[in-house]
Amino acid sequence: MASDLAKYVNGLVGQHWRPELRGNCWGLVLKVQGDLFGRMVDPTSLRGQWEQSPLPTHGAIVLMAKLAAPSMPVHAGVCLILPGPLVLHVDEPAGVCLEELPQVQMRGWKPEFYVPK
Numbered sequence: 001m002a003s004d005l006a007k008y009v010n011g012l013v014g015q016h017w018r019p020e021l022r023g024n025c026w027g028l029v030l031k032v033q034g035d036l037f038g039r040m041v042d043p044t045s046l047r048g049q050w051e052q053s054p055l056p057t058h059g060a061i062v063l064m065a066k067l068a069a070p071s072m073p074v075h076a077g078v079c080l081i082l083p084g085p086l087v088l089h090v091d092e093p094a095g096v097c098l099e100e101l102p103q104v105q106m107r108g109w110k111p112e113f114y115v116p117k
Contacts, residue, residue, distance in 0.1 A: 070110045077090075086101070
């Protein structure tokens, strides 16, 4: 992990997600996309500006649905390849967390990866 990226991610992990940071998983996605990748993301038109990737990709937005309702994403995060696929997201009550992809899936999430068109 590059030292600047490590410092940035380590500064977020474990923080309780605060209202001034938009208070939800999308707030984290918007912050990380802007800070790390220089992207301004409009969540209302995500599927028009981004396309699904079959593989985890560094910087991809991760939309997650519960396995019980796989067609309805209700959670979001950012994929970081450090070196394996990790998902940076908000988890109550832990706050911001960085989890390996299998860990996310074991907790009942079905992730989909979206990259800019």
